[in-house]
Amino acid sequence: MQATPSINIPRTLSVWPENGKPFASADDGDFPTLTVYLPSEEHRTGQTVLILPGGGYSMVSTPKEGHRPAQYLNAHGIAAAVLEYRHAPQRHPVPLCDTQRAMRVLRHWAQENKLDPTQMGIMGYSAGGHLAGSLSTQAEVPESKVGDEMDSFDFLPNFSILLYPVVSLTQPFSHFGSRDNLLGVPCDPELAEQLSIEKAITPQTPPMFIAHAQDDGSVPLANALTLTSALTENGVKAELHVYPEGGHGFGMAMNHAWGPALLEWLKQL
Secondary structure: OOOOOOEOOOEEEEOOHHHOOOOOOOOOOOOOEEEEEOEOHHHOOOOEEEEEOOOOOOOOOHHHHHHHHHHHHHOOOOEEEEEEOOOOOOOOOHHHHHHHHHHHHHHHHHHHOOOOOOOEEEEEEOHHHHHHHHHHHOOOOHHHOOOOHHHHOOOOOOEEEEEOOOOOOOOOOOOHHHHHHHHOOOOOHHHHHHOOHHHOOOOOOOOEEEEEEOOOOOOOOHHHHHHHHHHHHOOOOEEEEEEOOOOOOOOOOOOOOHHHHHHHHHHHO
16 A cells, blocks of 8 residues: 655745845835645655635635645645735735745755756635736746845746636626735726736746636636636646536635646646
8 A cells, every 4th residue: 555645844934035025114024934845755746836825915815725735735745835925905016026036935945855846836726826827927026036046046837726716807707806905996907907817828828727616706717717718729738627616715625626636637747
């Protein structure tokens, strides 16, 4: 019988050097952190996933959409890291800047732990799914480079996993609460257009795994369908799983079927 991979005690990494970061005000005490989970060496697949919990860009739902999926991936030999990124009242590009920097930090950490630098992915839930899509499609935020050794690492993921994601910021089916928290009210319409993930897809976008529920009353299924259509039009490999029930924010509740489906997709990569 095959042994179950052991999980090491998670370790916390600072995202910014000496707790310094761009876009900080004098009274800003919010320091982004990475909590990394590393499987035992004999069971590692070589893959690593950066996890972005949801929360509508107003908070970060780390237990449900961060640490639990990290532990799930670890149990199957996949390294994972949970990012507590900044959010409202901080606006764009702060969350994206934190995420680009976090991917660089994670690639450096992965290199030290004998993980494959070409198998580094991003996983995002709800608004975290929008942030994951932004990492996969948007240009570099100049402030994500701070003049240290991390700058030499690429921030672009090799694959993306989006769970009931916020995709469009301009369509009637958009989740306007997330948009308002990210861009402010009123928002810049050109920036909302630029940050609509389906409009930023190119043939160079990394492959995506997407899962959504038909009965999602918060972030409608149309987000995932529109994204899949854009990926198809650009020749980007995508796998979409639509479930009739689940609502919004189902995470990994009751060992949801998307978990095993994701593991199979990761094997194919």
